[in-house]
Amino acid sequence: MADYDVAIVGGGLLGSAFGWGMARAGQSCVVFDEGDNAIRTARGNFGLVWVQGKGAGMPAYAAWSMKSTQLWSGFAAELQDSTGMDLHYVKGGYDIAADEEEYRQSISRLQQIQDEMGSGAYTYEILDNAQLKSVMPLIGDIPGAIYTEHDGHCNPLTLLRALHQDMQKRGAQYRPNSPVTEVRQQTGGGYELVDQAGQIVASAARVVISAGHGSTRLAEPLGIDLPIYADQGQVLVSEKVAPIMQYPTTGVRQTDNGSFLLGVSSKDVGLDTRTDLTTLAGIAKRCIRIFPFLARLRLQRAWGALRVMTPDGCPVYQQSATYPGVFSFACHSGVTLAACHALEVTKWIMDGDIPAAFEVFHPRRFHV
Amino acid sequence: MFKRIGKNEQQVTFEFLHRTVIAREGDTIAAALLAAGILEFRQAPEDQSRRGPYCMIGNCFECLVQIEGLGSRQACRERVRNGMRVKPHRGRIELEEHDET
Ligand SMILES: Cc1cc2nc3c(=O)[nH]c(=O)nc-3n(C[C@H](O)[C@H](O)[C@H](O)COP(=O)(O)OP(=O)(O)OC[C@H]3O[C@@H](n4cnc5c(N)ncnc54)[C@H](O)[C@@H]3O)c2cc1C
Ligand code: FES
Numbered sequence: 421m422a423d424y425d426v427a428i429v430g431g432g433l434l435g436s437a438f439g440w441g442m443a444r445a446g447q448s449c450v451v452f453d454e455g456d457n458a459i460r461t462a463r464g465n466f467g468l469v470w471v472q473g474k475g476a477g478m479p480a481y482a483a484w485s486m487k488s489t490q491l492w493s494g495f496a497a498e499l500q501d502s503t504g505m506d507l508h509y510v511k512g513g514y515d516i517a518a519d520e521e522e523y524r525q526s527i528s529r530l531q532q533i534q535d536e537m538g539s540g541a542y543t544y545e546i547l548d549n550a551q552l553k554s555v556m557p558l559i560g561d562i563p564g565a566i567y568t569e570h571d572g573h574c575n576p577l578t579l580l581r582a583l584h585q586d587m588q589k590r591g592a593q594y595r596p597n598s599p600v601t602e603v604r605q606q607t608g609g610g611y612e613l614v615d616q617a618g619q620i621v622a623s624a625a626r627v628v629i630s631a632g633h634g635s636t637r638l639a640e641p642l643g644i645d646l647p648i649y650a651d652q653g654q655v656l657v658s659e660k661v662a663p664i665m666q667y668p669t670t671g672v673r674q675t676d677n678g679s680f681l682l683g684v685s686s687k688d689v690g691l692d693t694r695t696d697l698t699t700l701a702g703i704a705k706r707c708i709r710i711f712p713f714l715a716r717l718r719l720q721r722a723w724g725a726l727r728v729m730t731p732d733g734c735p736v737y738q739q740s741a742t743y744p745g746v747f748s749f750a751c752h753s754g755v756t757l758a759a760c761h762a763l764e765v766t767k768w769i770m771d772g773d774i775p776a777a778f779e780v781f782h783p784r785r786f787h788v
Numbered sequence: 789m790f791k792r793i794g795k796n797e798q799q800v801t802f803e804f805l806h807r808t809v810i811a812r813e814g815d816t817i818a819a820a821l822l823a824a825g826i827l828e829f830r831q832a833p834e835d836q837s838r839r840g841p842y843c844m845i846g847n848c849f850e851c852l853v854q855i856e857g858l859g860s861r862q863a864c865r866e867r868v869r870n871g872m873r874v875k876p877h878r879g880r881i882e883l884e885e886h887d888e889t
Contacts, residue, residue, distance in 0.1 A: 678833055
């Protein structure tokens, strides 16, 4: 007999959503995580729960993001009720353009997505400068923005904390500072997880590999192809200001504690989280173009974090063909998809099967 | 409480919330305030809890103060100057009053 129904490797946004969903469904589960010096994207993201612009060329991803935002309010409310933590989830958001080129691109991309989604298409509103100014008086001389009620933002650190706290309250084991180095098949069924010292730390009927950038090494020996790479994003944080901006925009949002977050760059620099002045200055310049008042604020800090990126930007979900019961999940936008991961993907894991409709997220799509 | 080490006797005088603080040349504002027995630098905007320096190396931002002419600064990263006027950090500033500091 295995110790647990499910063992999850990685306690970031994906692993925590799975652990929470599993515990909520009454499964016995354990979540292994590393410590403070690990690469932890869950602690460095921008906090958007976002749909707009996602899934051009992959309508299943657009629909999946949309589904997650539809589940998000209930998901946040449930976490909030159970933990007393306010996730500060606010719905409504603007894809804002700093120049004509960005504006044109956003509009045509969104049109393409709607065409591809067919009956699943969602509503949005294109606002020119004057229209945008009437709802956001602080904008500068920019072309405009696209608004949807489906986009939004939250406090992603509170989200992570709430998931950790509540999954343990519901019976899941959380083991920090416990890197798993190997997953191997047990004689007689099930899998065992091994630590650096070669000790077996747990056994489970099913295993989920959702260790962000740590996944590749674990997954490879299990016949799992994981085409992910690190896409570095840098974020700037301003001093705290009394609330003046309720809704998030692409690149600028005011957090629940008053800071403005300015983002977000995209660079392929390997596993390097260091910030650099050129990138930070580029971000600041674009954001000040959009909201000139930002130039008057003092910046307090900046950070770099590593997106778990796939070649087409869409999730990579799979079950090992050779080791049934071993799943691997990786994606960008783990905040947005947290609700789907917690409430939908956990059903697949329990069923031992990824439904046919989600086969499109298998990485074999990169080998046609 | 805190005890000074080193021998620099050059005095610098500055003001913290209407109180005159005597510091040594080369002190950071944070070191000077702590040496004067002042532990509360600000109130946290989230819950109004009282805060003061934690890391003293520029990482935690717990030591924020308001410096006349400069605005919001980390007290552990600014050296005291004669006649400087410092106030506790005001938490969340209003955008309009921002330019006055
Ligand atoms: C700058 C930036 C901005 C972003 N903005 C947004 C946004 O606005 N909205 C959004 O939805 N998403 C956003 N994201 C993406 C989001 O943060 C990620 O999708 C999400 O964090 C990925 O979750 P993860 O669990 O796969 O990886 P992580 O969050 O990195 O978690 C992986 C965990 O696994 C642990 N681990 C690794 N190896 C092992 C091992 N061998 N054994 C045990 N544990 C291990 C690590 O320590 C880590 O805790 C952003 C990302 C970045 C970088
Ligand atoms: S005491 Fe930590 S930043 Fe000043």
